[in-house]
Amino acid sequence: MTTCTSLDFGRPLSGTKELRALLGQGILNSNGAHWAHQRKIIAPELFVDKVKVSTLLDTWESIIENQGGIADIKIDEHMRSFAGDVVSRACFGSNFSRNKEIFSKLRALEEVTFKAVRSAKVPGMGLLPTKSNRARRAFEKEVRALILKVVKERNEFGYENDLLQTLLDGAKIANLSQDSIQQFVVDNCKNIYQAGGATGVLATWCLMLLASNQEWQDRVRAEALHVCKGQIPNVDMVLKMKQGVNVWTLVTTLHTDPEIWGPDAFKFNPERFANGVSGACKQPYLYMPFGIGPRVCLGQSLAQAELKILISLIVTKFSFSLSPKYVHKPSFNLVAISLIEPGNGVDLLVKKL
Template identity: 55%
Template structure:
């Protein structure tokens, strides 16, 4: 019996040792062998990049370069003459581009990132419909971007388009005009009240007002008569966004998403609370048989796609997060930058105001067809999105060896197209590429940018942002009402300090001196 026990102990020890060796070998392959192999395959094609360290890659130097708050770009109360956000915020990437060329490689943890700035290759990447090219796997556990249904073959992207796209086509957005107008009027009335209280001119920090407007629109569209609960949900998602932005590029560190750090614990708790609130509203709406809205349409299509309740719940929750980013935060940030640029360029503010008043012909609010006639306003929005694109990078992962141009990209490599740099490249946009000049869009996007696919504030090609139509209508209507009701200039409090917080935002907000017309 003693001998048998000793034999069992020896076998258990041997199994444990073999298991431990297996784990060590797997980790070594994932953290050392695979990154070196991928880097070697790219180096053999003449693609170079900065040396990286084990586990961290180039994360520390990237975070260090972006940690400083960007101030002093212009005197207080003024906007800069040149809007070179990429050169200021992505100085390290610009340095690498000068040193290694338009295509170079760096590392986020053990993930090899191929940064591409060659127009033809960017076109191939952004227009690729293959499911072998999809959302990077290192984003799978990001509480803000959604988890659970993100898969390695791009299924989530296709599923999301099937669920959301029918409700975000232009004809559906056109039917939301009354809702958008109502929300815009609420915001305009709030400014009127502030101005009256302040005696004719008010110093307003506009950021939260823009968020209130866009949040109101999306909450009413998604949650119908439950829109107040929708506002609570989006407020918590906003808190989650702020929390995730603190991580910088540390998400690339292997296993960092699983570590019980303070940020991760807070994020997990917020994520759980957001999911609970969304599903609670869904249950209440099902029981009360509310009028059908966007959230219920997402639910119905999710059920048709997957009958399992757990999968359906994940789809609904993750799509609500994506609606938040596409229709709420992105719209609010873009409206904020547009108003900053109009405040700093009074001639364009006057041009847009004159156009709005001429098109509306005495009507207090424009209708859908009127918005489509506002060419000057559209040009300003395009130029604002060019200089201050909400999403600064388009990111894809290769799930199978693929070829773009003359480059073979091995499986496991992540590809970046740096939107912020491409949007202001003098070789693409001309010598005034850093200037605010909406006239460049007088003949549309094709007339402003050659090739036109390098203008991509909403992405480009078949994977263009689902919320593009809704965002443009919201922006046009809100800005049209603001310029026709108020004149405004930059406040002496305004400090120009763009910062990347998942989206490209004004670090200290935008302060305007607003006067009722």
């Protein structure tokens, strides 16, 4: 895989037409030279040191205070906005103040796209003026307009050293028409928001697991307190098939196969990684949470730093357990990068320490 020189790594998503509204021809959904150009532009921008602590902790503290010392919090939205905030700061600079609006419209676009992908059985259905097709087009237009507004402000108010600027400069160097420049920037902004959202889902699952495994929550807290010594953590503290045939690996199955991980494959046991990935499973290359090869996740380091900072801050400031409201319902979201999300969200009972 790493010695492969082809630029065609196939994105054979079923319902690609339906996905166009959500992902366009940005990095997640493109191939060949166009993908390579985008990857070259985006890769240097996803710096670990751009992670900043958000207002999430203050929000939780005030909710807990208002609810008399212990609060029942549905954490999904909080984690989603935290991840969005990090992506926004890391990639779109200080003036990306519309990030919340863009995020919520993208989420709505994702939901209608998901429905369309699931029901795209009849050829041409995507073109009919059905209620969901109209909604999809409306959200697509709104997201595009919001992003282009930010681009306009950037062009009027000057240069900033961030991904948005790099995308604008990269599109200009490529000698694209005005329309193509706009499409290039819009598609890639949407893709980065989509891809970056994965961290929010991962943080949600991580807190759910720590909430239902108190012993591990205590161990993680003790480690975070030991490493951070009462300070806010920073990044240093925490880091041949026939042509045209595409193979999709169901990574969840790979990551829970007892033949690979041993008889306790389904148990939440972070201890298995005490001696690294090679100590945890038979073949280290079978562990691929961020993908593998030339299309490996570009935000891997950013996401890992972001999660370590977030989780160590949360465990040192709060203790938490699963709320009786929580219903376990993992749901597959095939739209962007195949995430398994908590279908009913995650409800936690949170107390300030």
